Amino acid sequence: MTEGEDPAVPDSKRRKFDRNLMETGHRLAHRVVEPVPFCWFCDRTAGTRSKEHIFPQWLLRHHDAMDERVHPTRISLPLGGAVVSERGERPLRAHVNGEVCADCNNGWMSALEAAAMPILTQEPRQGAIPSDDVGVITRWFAKTAVNLNVTQPFRLLVEAQSRHGLATGIPSGFAVHLFRSAKQNGVFDWVQKSPEMALCPQDQQGDILKIMELTLVTHIRIADLVGVVVYAPKPLRPEDVVLPDATRIYPPSGRRTTWETVPLLTDYLDGIAIVEMKDAGSAGACPPDEAST
Ligand SMILES: [Zn+2]
Numbered sequence: 001m002t003e004g005e006d007p008a009v010p011d012s013k014r015r016k017f018d019r020n021l022m023e024t025g026h027r028l029a030h031r032v033v034e035p036v037p038f039c040w041f042c043d044r045t046a047g048t049r050s051k052e053h054i055f056p057q058w059l060l061r062h063h064d065a066m067d068e069r070v071h072p073t074r075i076s077l078p079l080g081g082a083v084v085s086e087r088g089e090r091p092l093r094a095h096v097n098g099e100v101c102a103d104c105n106n107g108w109m110s111a112l113e114a115a116a117m118p119i120l121t122q123e124p125r126q127g128a129i130p131s132d133d134v135g136v137i138t139r140w141f142a143k144t145a146v147n148l149n150v151t152q153p154f155r156l157l158v159e160a161q162s163r164h165g166l167a168t169g170i171p172s173g174f175a176v177h178l179f180r181s182a183k184q185n186g187v188f189d190w191v192q193k194s195p196e197m198a199l200c201p202q203d204q205q206g207d208i209l210k211i212m213e214l215t216l217v218t219h220i221r222i223a224d225l226v227g228v229v230v231y232a233p234k235p236l237r238p239e240d241v242v243l244p245d246a247t248r249i250y251p252p253s254g255r256r257t258t259w260e261t262v263p264l265l266t267d268y269l270d271g272i273a274i275v276e277m278k279d280a281g282s283a284g285a286c287p288p289d290e291a292s293t
Pocket of ligand 1: 040
């Protein structure tokens, strides 16, 4: 359910981030509206909750980053006040999602971590990226982006069906792009934002701001590797969000991707995301003109 479609969720059941915005009189951007669940990744309503590490211990240990401190901070971007990480008070090992059930955490999430470990820690990274590895990397970055989206101060943008679908595969709606970052301040960084601009047919310009606000673009940096997770709401397809400066690994483009061809940019915040609506041949650019959160 997105904003305006389901007034049935009482304010007291909404995420703290939304409640704070409402209490301070902000205009709320479009978002997914649902009560805070028992587990963000499944339908269970009772049982045991556990703490899912947003950045897993094995990855922190590999990069000797157990004590790296990072703190989510809001910055002003044209659309929606993106939230980026900043060096701060909390060590990364204490960055957890406490609203995950033990079955998810000890089951499919644990298996996904085990599958991702050899891929994300291999050095040097070289040669073609096998399609099995693309599947694992995509699902791992998507899961991490959802963990950030539900726990960090940004509007909820991934619907329950797509969050839950990560337990068994890669739900439609997700895309993952890669690039490398020359600048590295600490080992981990992230930013949550929406696309910076759109190209759309004249008759769809009325809907484009809503579609852009509902599209999540999350950059996640691990050392030099940046995974950009796109989550696009219907009727948008994730392929309709174009990142000219990065390499899309999923959905597959048909071209073989090698680690050597993953582009090198200056900073993990680099690269813009453009929504390209179908039949945009005669379209004009539709930059957002109103910031909201
Ligand atoms: Zn669960």
